Amino acid sequence: MKAVILAGDSGTRLWPLSRRTFPKQFLKLNGNKSLLQKTVERFLKISNSEDIIIMTNKNYKFLVLAELKNAGFNISEKNIVLEPDIRNTAPAIALAIKFALEKLEASQEDVLFVSPSDHIIKPEDEFLKYLKKAEILAKKGYIVTFGIKPDKPETGYGYIKTKNDKQNGELLDLGAFLVEKFTEKPDLKTAKKYLSEGNYFWNSGMFCFSIKTMQEEFAKFEPEIAKIFDLSFEETVKIFPELPEISIDYAVMEKTSQAVVLPLDIYWSDIGSWDAVYEALNKDEAQNVKTGKVISIDTKNSLILGNKRLVVACGVEDLAIIDTDDAILIIKKDMSQKVRDIVNLLKKNKHPSVLEHKTIFRPWGSYTVLYRIENPGKIPLEIIEVQSGEYVEEDDIVRFDDIYGRDNEKSSLSH
Numbered sequence: 457m458k459a460v461i462l463a464g465d466s467g468t469r470l471w472p473l474s475r476r477t478f479p480k481q482f483l484k485l486n487g488n489k490s491l492l493q494k495t496v497e498r499f500l501k502i503s504n505s506e507d508i509i510i511m512t513n514k515n516y517k518f519l520v521l522a523e524l525k526n527a528g529f530n531i532s533e534k535n536i537v538l539e540p541d542i543r544n545t546a547p548a549i550a551l552a553i554k555f556a557l558e559k560l561e562a563s564q565e566d567v568l569f570v571s572p573s574d575h576i577i578k579p580e581d582e583f584l585k586y587l588k589k590a591e592i593l594a595k596k597g598y599i600v601t602f603g604i605k606p607d608k609p610e611t612g613y614g615y616i617k618t619k620n621d622k623q624n625g626e627l628l629d630l631g632a633f634l635v636e637k638f639t640e641k642p643d644l645k646t647a648k649k650y651l652s653e654g655n656y657f658w659n660s661g662m663f664c665f666s667i668k669t670m671q672e673e674f675a676k677f678e679p680e681i682a683k684i685f686d687l688s689f690e691e692t693v694k695i696f697p698e699l700p701e702i703s704i705d706y707a708v709m710e711k712t713s714q715a716v717v718l719p720l721d722i723y724w725s726d727i728g729s730w731d732a733v734y735e736a737l738n739k740d741e742a743q744n745v746k747t748g749k750v751i752s753i754d755t756k757n758s759l760i761l762g763n764k765r766l767v768v769a770c771g772v773e774d775l776a777i778i779d780t781d782d783a784i785l786i787i788k789k790d791m792s793q794k795v796r797d798i799v800n801l802l803k804k805n806k807h808p809s810v811l812e813h814k815t816i817f818r819p820w821g822s823y824t825v826l827y828r829i830e831n832p833g834k835i836p837l838e839i840i841e842v843q844s845g846e847y848v849e850e851d852d853i854v855r856f857d858d859i860y861g862r863d864n865e866k867s868s869l870s871h
Contacts, residue, residue: 457591457664458566459499460552463492463512463520463573464539468799468810469728472783473761477812481574482519485733491574492520493527498580499569502587505530509555510573511548513539519817534559541697545661546707550674550681550699551692553667558689564668567594570704571662576725576736583722589630590664590718598627599673600664601635601709603657603717604724609647612728612793614659614705615639616717617650627716635715638705657719661726663704669714678707730776730785730792734759748779759789781814 466476474480481492489497499508508531512520517538524531537555539548549570556562569587577583590600603616618633627633638659642650650656674682680700684692700707709715725736737745737759744752748762756773763779776792778785787794802810815824831837 457503457587458507458509458556458560458562458568459503460509460511460549460556460568460570461492461495461499461573462545462548462570463510464516464542464548465572465574466515466542469795470730470733471795471799471802472778472780472785472809475812476810477515478519478817479516479574480727481572482516482523485727486576486737489527490523491576491727492523493529495571495573495575496524496527496529496531498577498583499571500529501580502584506532506535507560508535509552509560510536511539511552512536513542522817539696540693543696543699543701545704546674546678546702547681547696547699549663549670549704550684551696553670554684554687554689554692557667557685562667564671565595565666567591567664567666568670569662569664572726574727575660575662576723576727578723583720586718586720586722587664589632593627593630593632593716593718594664594666594669597666597669597714598632598716599669599709599712599714600632601715601717602660602662602664603719604660605719605721606647606651606656606658609644609651610658611641611644611647612732613726614641615647615650615656616659618655618657618717620655630718632716632718635709635717638710657717659705660720660724663709670708673708673712673714677711678702681707730759730778730787730795731789732792734776734789757789783809 463481465481466479468474468476468479470480470483473483482490484490486494496508496510510520510531517536520536521533537551539551552570553568556566556568569590586602590602593600601616616638617636619636671682671685678700684695684699687695725732727733727736734745739745742752742755743757744755745759746752746762747760749764749766750760750762751766751768752758752760753770755769755771758769758773759776760767760769761778763781765779767777767779769775769777774789776785776787776789785795785798799810815822829837829839
Protein backbone atom coordinates (compact mmCIF):
# COMPACT_ATOMS: atom_id res chain seq x y z
CA MET A 457 0.00 0.00 0.00
CA LYS A 458 1.20 3.47 -0.89
CA ALA A 459 0.36 6.37 1.43
CA VAL A 460 -0.45 9.85 0.13
CA ILE A 461 -0.18 12.53 2.81
CA LEU A 462 -1.86 15.86 2.08
CA ALA A 463 0.30 18.57 3.69
CA GLY A 464 -0.55 21.70 1.72
CA ASP A 465 -3.40 23.06 3.83
CA SER A 466 -2.99 26.69 4.96
CA GLY A 467 -5.92 26.91 7.38
CA THR A 468 -5.88 29.30 10.33
CA ARG A 469 -8.58 27.77 12.54
CA LEU A 470 -6.01 27.42 15.33
CA TRP A 471 -4.90 31.05 15.19
CA PRO A 472 -2.76 32.49 16.75
CA LEU A 473 -0.60 29.34 16.77
CA SER A 474 -1.54 28.35 13.23
CA ARG A 475 -0.88 30.96 10.56
CA ARG A 476 -0.81 31.01 6.78
CA THR A 477 2.95 30.49 6.62
CA PHE A 478 2.96 27.99 9.52
CA PRO A 479 -0.29 25.95 9.48
CA LYS A 480 -1.39 23.37 12.00
CA GLN A 481 0.28 20.33 10.41
CA PHE A 482 3.57 21.77 11.69
CA LEU A 483 2.32 22.39 15.25
CA LYS A 484 3.45 20.23 18.17
CA LEU A 485 0.22 19.94 20.14
CA ASN A 486 0.58 16.51 21.66
CA GLY A 487 4.23 15.95 22.58
CA ASN A 488 7.55 16.67 20.92
CA LYS A 489 6.45 15.72 17.40
CA SER A 490 4.41 17.76 14.98
CA LEU A 491 1.13 16.48 13.56
CA LEU A 492 2.88 15.94 10.22
CA GLN A 493 5.68 13.94 11.84
CA LYS A 494 3.16 11.77 13.68
CA THR A 495 1.27 11.16 10.43
CA VAL A 496 4.41 10.05 8.59
CA GLU A 497 5.44 7.89 11.54
CA ARG A 498 2.01 6.23 11.49
CA PHE A 499 2.26 5.22 7.84
CA LEU A 500 5.84 4.05 8.01
CA LYS A 501 4.38 1.14 10.01
CA ILE A 502 2.52 -0.10 6.91
CA SER A 503 4.47 1.35 3.97
CA ASN A 504 8.11 1.55 2.95
CA SER A 505 9.61 5.04 2.95
CA GLU A 506 9.83 4.99 -0.86
CA ASP A 507 6.05 4.38 -1.01
CA ILE A 508 5.11 7.49 0.96
CA ILE A 509 4.11 10.52 -1.12
CA ILE A 510 3.81 13.92 0.54
CA MET A 511 1.69 16.46 -1.32
CA THR A 512 2.41 20.07 -0.41
CA ASN A 513 3.26 23.37 -2.15
CA LYS A 514 6.34 25.53 -2.61
CA ASN A 515 5.44 27.65 0.44
CA TYR A 516 5.91 24.65 2.75
CA LYS A 517 8.56 22.65 0.90
CA PHE A 518 11.40 23.52 3.24
CA LEU A 519 9.24 23.17 6.36
CA VAL A 520 8.32 19.64 5.22
CA LEU A 521 11.95 18.81 4.50
CA ALA A 522 12.98 20.10 7.93
CA GLU A 523 10.25 18.05 9.62
CA LEU A 524 11.38 14.88 7.88
CA LYS A 525 15.04 15.51 8.67
CA ASN A 526 14.43 16.40 12.32
CA ALA A 527 12.40 13.23 12.84
CA GLY A 528 15.04 11.08 11.15
CA PHE A 529 12.70 9.81 8.44
CA ASN A 530 14.45 8.32 5.42
CA ILE A 531 12.04 9.79 2.87
CA SER A 532 13.60 11.17 -0.28
CA GLU A 533 12.98 14.74 -1.39
CA LYS A 534 11.87 13.18 -4.66
CA ASN A 535 8.78 11.85 -2.86
CA ILE A 536 7.63 15.38 -2.02
CA VAL A 537 5.24 16.52 -4.75
CA LEU A 538 4.73 20.28 -5.03
CA GLU A 539 1.26 21.28 -6.19
CA PRO A 540 1.72 24.20 -8.62
CA ASP A 541 -1.52 25.79 -7.43
CA ILE A 542 -4.21 25.28 -4.78
CA ARG A 543 -6.97 23.34 -6.58
CA ASN A 544 -8.51 21.36 -3.67
CA THR A 545 -8.31 17.63 -3.00
CA ALA A 546 -9.58 16.11 -6.28
CA PRO A 547 -6.79 17.53 -8.49
CA ALA A 548 -4.27 16.88 -5.71
CA ILE A 549 -5.24 13.21 -5.52
CA ALA A 550 -5.16 12.91 -9.32
CA LEU A 551 -1.66 14.42 -9.34
CA ALA A 552 -0.59 11.94 -6.65
CA ILE A 553 -1.91 9.07 -8.79
CA LYS A 554 -0.01 10.39 -11.80
CA PHE A 555 3.17 10.65 -9.72
CA ALA A 556 2.76 7.12 -8.36
CA LEU A 557 2.26 5.67 -11.83
CA GLU A 558 5.08 7.50 -13.57
CA LYS A 559 7.70 8.20 -10.91
CA LEU A 560 7.16 5.28 -8.52
CA GLU A 561 6.28 2.82 -11.31
CA ALA A 562 3.06 1.81 -9.55
CA SER A 563 0.63 -0.57 -11.25
CA GLN A 564 -3.07 -0.07 -11.90
CA GLU A 565 -3.81 -2.58 -9.15
CA ASP A 566 -1.80 -0.78 -6.47
CA VAL A 567 -3.76 0.61 -3.54
CA LEU A 568 -3.38 4.20 -2.37
CA PHE A 569 -4.34 5.44 1.07
CA VAL A 570 -4.94 9.21 1.20
CA SER A 571 -4.84 11.08 4.49
CA PRO A 572 -4.58 14.66 5.74
CA SER A 573 -1.43 15.44 7.72
CA ASP A 574 -3.05 17.15 10.71
CA HIS A 575 -5.19 14.55 12.50
CA ILE A 576 -4.81 12.87 15.87
CA ILE A 577 -5.57 9.12 15.77
CA LYS A 578 -5.18 6.66 18.64
CA PRO A 579 -4.51 3.88 19.36
CA GLU A 580 -2.50 3.62 16.17
CA ASP A 581 -2.19 -0.17 16.22
CA GLU A 582 -5.98 -0.47 16.04
CA PHE A 583 -6.11 2.06 13.22
CA LEU A 584 -3.63 0.01 11.21
CA LYS A 585 -5.97 -2.99 11.50
CA TYR A 586 -8.68 -0.92 9.83
CA LEU A 587 -6.26 -0.04 7.05
CA LYS A 588 -5.78 -3.73 6.32
CA LYS A 589 -9.55 -4.13 5.97
CA ALA A 590 -9.67 -1.05 3.75
CA GLU A 591 -6.95 -2.50 1.51
CA ILE A 592 -9.00 -5.67 1.03
CA LEU A 593 -12.07 -3.60 0.09
CA ALA A 594 -10.05 -1.41 -2.27
CA LYS A 595 -8.74 -4.47 -4.12
CA LYS A 596 -12.38 -5.49 -4.65
CA GLY A 597 -13.00 -2.22 -6.50
CA TYR A 598 -14.51 -0.14 -3.70
CA ILE A 599 -13.51 3.38 -2.75
CA VAL A 600 -13.28 3.32 1.03
CA THR A 601 -13.95 6.34 3.19
CA PHE A 602 -13.42 6.20 6.93
CA GLY A 603 -16.31 7.22 9.16
CA ILE A 604 -16.21 8.28 12.80
CA LYS A 605 -19.17 7.35 14.99
CA PRO A 606 -20.41 10.68 16.39
CA ASP A 607 -20.62 11.06 20.16
CA LYS A 608 -22.15 14.55 20.05
CA PRO A 609 -24.11 16.70 17.57
CA GLU A 610 -21.03 18.22 15.95
CA THR A 611 -21.69 20.98 13.41
CA GLY A 612 -18.07 21.30 12.25
CA TYR A 613 -17.92 18.01 10.30
CA GLY A 614 -19.56 16.63 7.18
CA TYR A 615 -21.63 13.46 7.64
CA ILE A 616 -21.94 10.16 5.77
CA LYS A 617 -25.24 8.24 5.76
CA THR A 618 -25.05 4.46 5.29
CA LYS A 619 -27.50 2.12 3.59
CA ASN A 620 -29.36 -0.47 5.66
CA ASP A 621 -27.84 -3.86 6.46
CA LYS A 622 -29.78 -5.82 3.81
CA GLN A 623 -28.10 -3.81 1.05
CA ASN A 624 -24.55 -4.32 2.32
CA GLY A 625 -24.03 -8.05 1.76
CA GLU A 626 -20.36 -9.12 1.90
CA LEU A 627 -19.29 -5.73 3.20
CA LEU A 628 -20.64 -6.56 6.65
CA ASP A 629 -17.97 -9.26 7.08
CA LEU A 630 -15.36 -6.47 7.03
CA GLY A 631 -17.49 -4.08 9.09
CA ALA A 632 -18.20 -1.76 6.14
CA PHE A 633 -21.38 -0.27 4.69
CA LEU A 634 -22.47 1.12 1.34
CA VAL A 635 -22.75 4.90 1.31
CA GLU A 636 -26.23 6.31 0.75
CA LYS A 637 -25.25 9.97 0.72
CA PHE A 638 -22.78 12.62 1.91
CA THR A 639 -24.09 15.74 3.62
CA GLU A 640 -22.38 19.02 4.38
CA LYS A 641 -21.81 20.48 7.84
CA PRO A 642 -25.31 20.62 9.38
CA ASP A 643 -26.91 23.07 11.76
CA LEU A 644 -27.33 21.97 15.39
CA LYS A 645 -30.91 20.72 14.98
CA THR A 646 -29.94 18.54 12.01
CA ALA A 647 -26.81 17.26 13.76
CA LYS A 648 -28.94 16.13 16.71
CA LYS A 649 -31.25 14.31 14.29
CA TYR A 650 -28.30 12.52 12.65
CA LEU A 651 -26.97 11.50 16.06
CA SER A 652 -30.31 9.98 17.09
CA GLU A 653 -30.79 8.04 13.84
CA GLY A 654 -27.55 6.11 14.34
CA ASN A 655 -26.60 5.45 10.70
CA TYR A 656 -24.63 8.68 10.21
CA PHE A 657 -20.87 9.01 10.61
CA TRP A 658 -18.50 11.95 10.60
CA ASN A 659 -16.53 12.24 7.38
CA SER A 660 -12.86 11.88 8.32
CA GLY A 661 -11.48 12.95 4.93
CA MET A 662 -9.40 9.76 4.57
CA PHE A 663 -9.76 7.47 1.53
CA CYS A 664 -8.46 4.15 0.25
CA PHE A 665 -8.77 2.91 -3.34
CA SER A 666 -7.00 1.15 -6.17
CA ILE A 667 -5.46 3.37 -8.83
CA LYS A 668 -7.57 1.66 -11.49
CA THR A 669 -10.87 2.33 -9.70
CA MET A 670 -10.18 5.99 -9.01
CA GLN A 671 -9.00 6.60 -12.58
CA GLU A 672 -12.23 5.08 -13.87
CA GLU A 673 -14.36 7.25 -11.59
CA PHE A 674 -12.45 10.39 -12.57
CA ALA A 675 -13.11 9.52 -16.21
CA LYS A 676 -16.85 9.16 -15.52
CA PHE A 677 -17.39 12.26 -13.41
CA GLU A 678 -14.46 14.66 -13.93
CA PRO A 679 -13.08 14.24 -17.47
CA GLU A 680 -11.23 17.57 -17.20
CA ILE A 681 -9.19 16.07 -14.39
CA ALA A 682 -8.97 12.61 -15.96
CA LYS A 683 -7.23 14.03 -19.04
CA ILE A 684 -3.97 14.29 -17.06
CA PHE A 685 -3.62 10.51 -17.16
CA ASP A 686 -2.87 10.80 -20.87
CA LEU A 687 -0.09 13.32 -20.23
CA SER A 688 3.36 13.04 -18.75
CA PHE A 689 3.89 14.10 -15.16
CA GLU A 690 5.76 17.22 -16.27
CA GLU A 691 2.92 18.15 -18.66
CA THR A 692 0.43 17.60 -15.83
CA VAL A 693 2.31 20.01 -13.60
CA LYS A 694 2.15 22.69 -16.31
CA ILE A 695 -1.63 22.49 -16.76
CA PHE A 696 -2.42 21.82 -13.08
CA PRO A 697 -3.56 25.43 -12.40
CA GLU A 698 -6.16 25.01 -15.17
CA LEU A 699 -7.83 21.99 -13.52
CA PRO A 700 -11.21 22.43 -11.76
CA GLU A 701 -10.96 23.54 -8.15
CA ILE A 702 -13.06 20.84 -6.50
CA SER A 703 -12.92 18.47 -3.54
CA ILE A 704 -12.79 14.70 -3.95
CA ASP A 705 -16.14 14.53 -2.15
CA TYR A 706 -17.90 16.66 -4.77
CA ALA A 707 -15.91 15.31 -7.71
CA VAL A 708 -16.24 11.58 -7.05
CA MET A 709 -17.52 10.41 -3.67
CA GLU A 710 -21.00 11.94 -3.94
CA LYS A 711 -21.49 10.46 -7.43
CA THR A 712 -19.85 7.04 -7.44
CA SER A 713 -21.66 3.77 -6.72
CA GLN A 714 -18.41 2.29 -5.43
CA ALA A 715 -18.24 4.29 -2.19
CA VAL A 716 -18.27 2.41 1.11
CA VAL A 717 -17.71 3.64 4.63
CA LEU A 718 -15.58 1.80 7.17
CA PRO A 719 -16.53 3.03 10.66
CA LEU A 720 -13.57 3.54 13.02
CA ASP A 721 -14.16 2.61 16.65
CA ILE A 722 -11.12 4.56 17.86
CA TYR A 723 -10.26 8.11 18.87
CA TRP A 724 -10.02 10.53 15.95
CA SER A 725 -9.93 14.31 15.72
CA ASP A 726 -9.07 16.67 12.90
CA ILE A 727 -8.12 19.30 15.52
CA GLY A 728 -10.29 21.83 13.73
CA SER A 729 -10.87 24.13 16.70
CA TRP A 730 -9.44 25.00 20.09
CA ASP A 731 -12.30 23.06 21.66
CA ALA A 732 -11.09 19.99 19.74
CA VAL A 733 -7.52 20.59 20.95
CA TYR A 734 -8.81 20.68 24.53
CA GLU A 735 -10.67 17.39 24.05
CA ALA A 736 -7.57 15.69 22.61
CA LEU A 737 -5.01 16.60 25.28
CA ASN A 738 -4.40 15.32 28.80
CA LYS A 739 -6.05 17.26 31.64
CA ASP A 740 -5.26 17.90 35.32
CA GLU A 741 -7.56 17.28 38.28
CA ALA A 742 -9.49 20.49 37.56
CA GLN A 743 -9.94 19.42 33.93
CA ASN A 744 -7.53 22.06 32.68
CA VAL A 745 -5.05 21.59 29.84
CA LYS A 746 -1.92 23.65 30.57
CA THR A 747 1.40 23.99 28.78
CA GLY A 748 4.21 26.49 29.27
CA LYS A 749 4.48 28.90 32.21
CA VAL A 750 0.95 28.71 33.57
CA ILE A 751 -0.47 29.20 37.08
CA SER A 752 -4.17 28.56 37.63
CA ILE A 753 -6.25 29.28 40.74
CA ASP A 754 -9.92 28.26 40.98
CA THR A 755 -9.85 27.64 37.23
CA LYS A 756 -11.75 24.77 35.60
CA ASN A 757 -12.26 23.12 32.22
CA SER A 758 -9.90 25.50 30.43
CA LEU A 759 -7.21 25.26 27.76
CA ILE A 760 -4.24 27.46 28.61
CA LEU A 761 -1.24 27.32 26.26
CA GLY A 762 1.53 29.53 27.57
CA ASN A 763 4.57 30.68 25.67
CA LYS A 764 7.56 32.64 27.00
CA ARG A 765 5.82 34.77 29.58
CA LEU A 766 3.86 33.76 32.66
CA VAL A 767 0.10 33.28 32.22
CA VAL A 768 -2.02 33.40 35.38
CA ALA A 769 -5.71 32.42 35.30
CA CYS A 770 -7.89 32.93 38.36
CA GLY A 771 -11.58 32.22 38.87
CA VAL A 772 -12.40 31.37 35.26
CA GLU A 773 -13.72 28.31 33.48
CA ASP A 774 -14.43 26.99 30.00
CA LEU A 775 -11.90 29.34 28.39
CA ALA A 776 -9.23 28.88 25.74
CA ILE A 777 -6.22 31.13 26.39
CA ILE A 778 -3.51 30.93 23.72
CA ASP A 779 -0.35 33.03 24.14
CA THR A 780 2.17 33.70 21.36
CA ASP A 781 4.93 36.26 20.87
CA ASP A 782 2.69 38.84 19.23
CA ALA A 783 -0.92 37.86 20.02
CA ILE A 784 -3.07 36.45 22.82
CA LEU A 785 -6.40 34.76 22.13
CA ILE A 786 -8.98 34.56 24.94
CA ILE A 787 -12.23 32.89 23.93
CA LYS A 788 -14.97 30.69 25.36
CA LYS A 789 -14.14 27.11 24.38
CA ASP A 790 -17.60 26.50 22.94
CA MET A 791 -17.18 29.54 20.68
CA SER A 792 -13.86 28.45 19.19
CA GLN A 793 -15.43 28.10 15.72
CA LYS A 794 -15.57 31.92 15.82
CA VAL A 795 -11.80 32.02 15.32
CA ARG A 796 -12.52 32.02 11.59
CA ASP A 797 -14.41 35.32 12.03
CA ILE A 798 -11.53 36.73 14.06
CA VAL A 799 -9.04 35.84 11.33
CA ASN A 800 -11.27 37.38 8.66
CA LEU A 801 -11.42 40.62 10.66
CA LEU A 802 -7.63 40.65 11.01
CA LYS A 803 -7.29 40.05 7.26
CA LYS A 804 -9.61 42.97 6.59
CA ASN A 805 -7.45 45.16 8.79
CA LYS A 806 -4.28 43.75 7.13
CA HIS A 807 -2.85 42.67 10.45
CA PRO A 808 0.47 40.82 9.94
CA SER A 809 -0.32 38.18 12.59
CA VAL A 810 -2.61 36.39 10.11
CA LEU A 811 0.32 35.69 7.80
CA GLU A 812 3.33 34.84 9.92
CA HIS A 813 4.81 34.52 13.37
CA LYS A 814 7.59 36.75 14.65
CA THR A 815 9.98 33.92 13.86
CA ILE A 816 10.16 33.41 10.10
CA PHE A 817 11.51 30.16 8.64
CA ARG A 818 13.80 30.06 5.64
CA PRO A 819 15.60 27.11 4.00
CA TRP A 820 18.86 28.29 5.56
CA GLY A 821 17.37 28.67 9.07
CA SER A 822 15.15 31.36 10.57
CA TYR A 823 15.06 34.92 11.81
CA THR A 824 13.04 36.54 14.56
CA VAL A 825 11.58 40.04 14.61
CA LEU A 826 12.34 41.70 17.97
CA TYR A 827 10.28 44.47 19.58
CA ARG A 828 13.08 45.54 21.87
CA ILE A 829 16.55 44.47 23.01
CA GLU A 830 17.88 44.80 26.55
CA ASN A 831 21.54 44.82 27.51
CA PRO A 832 21.86 43.58 31.12
CA GLY A 833 25.64 44.02 31.18
CA LYS A 834 27.94 47.00 31.67
CA ILE A 835 29.74 46.82 28.35
CA PRO A 836 27.95 48.74 25.57
CA LEU A 837 26.06 46.50 23.16
CA GLU A 838 26.99 46.80 19.52
CA ILE A 839 24.52 45.76 16.83
CA ILE A 840 25.78 45.43 13.28
CA GLU A 841 23.40 45.20 10.34
CA VAL A 842 24.83 44.24 6.99
CA GLN A 843 22.74 44.88 3.88
CA SER A 844 23.16 45.68 0.23
CA GLY A 845 21.07 48.38 -1.42
CA GLU A 846 18.76 51.08 -0.14
CA TYR A 847 15.62 48.95 0.36
CA VAL A 848 15.53 46.52 3.32
CA GLU A 849 12.33 44.58 2.55
CA GLU A 850 12.39 41.26 0.67
CA ASP A 851 9.93 41.76 -2.16
CA ASP A 852 12.60 43.21 -4.46
CA ILE A 853 14.76 40.06 -4.39
CA VAL A 854 15.40 38.33 -7.71
CA ARG A 855 17.36 35.06 -7.50
CA PHE A 856 19.31 34.05 -10.59
CA ASP A 857 20.88 31.05 -8.91
CA ASP A 858 19.87 29.45 -5.61
CA ILE A 859 21.04 26.19 -4.06
CA TYR A 860 17.59 25.92 -2.41
CA GLY A 861 15.76 25.88 -5.74
CA ARG A 862 13.97 29.22 -5.33
CA ASP A 863 15.27 30.89 -8.50
CA ASN A 864 13.22 33.96 -9.43
CA GLU A 865 10.79 33.41 -6.55
CA LYS A 866 9.98 36.19 -4.14
CA SER A 867 11.32 35.42 -0.69
CA SER A 868 7.87 35.91 0.86
CA LEU A 869 6.71 32.83 -1.05
CA SER A 870 9.61 30.56 -0.13
CA HIS A 871 8.82 29.47 3.41
